[in-house]
Amino acid sequence: MNTRTPLFYFIELYDHFYQAVWPLIIIQDFPSSLCVKAMIEPAYKDLRPGISMDESIESPIDVRRYVTVETRRRLHQNAFRELVIHAYDEHCAICNLHHPGLLDAAHIIGDLEDEGIPIINNGLSLCKIHHAAYDQNFIGIDQDYLVHVRGDILEERDGPMLKHGLQELEGWNIRTPQKRSEKPDPDRLALRFRDFLSA
């Protein structure tokens, strides 16, 4: 604390898998409870190229607060991605594709709690194409975990991507996580499915 030495902080997302936060400095010590209070140090600006001391952010305290909020948001998004994809054992819930680099964590209902605890059962591990198709209501997933393809998409004629990647998914059962608490929430799916039906 006295030397303001920058530190790394590792948050465990799941078994031995950590997310790093840096640089942190210790700003307060609570020896009786063996705790410290830490803060993200924005002085190390090379790590945050977007931050500058412009007129909208007047004092270093504001910069610090801004960086802290930004970092928490980013951590939340990263944690959501890692936890959701891990819950599906790194597979697309729809087509089973097993390439983490091609997977996203899709929200069933848009994320209102940017900084809260990521809710895995509001997520689906989807490959890039199925994430975009789900977001744009090309496909819907009902509360019984069945895939539906929009009527006009079913009638189109095109190449193999449309045929095998979308049309043949009609009526498929999605893959869900082993743990009950991580399975997609049927209420959220139902709410979202209404959007799909009206698309």
Ligand SMILES: [Zn+2]
């Ligand atoms: Zn997929």
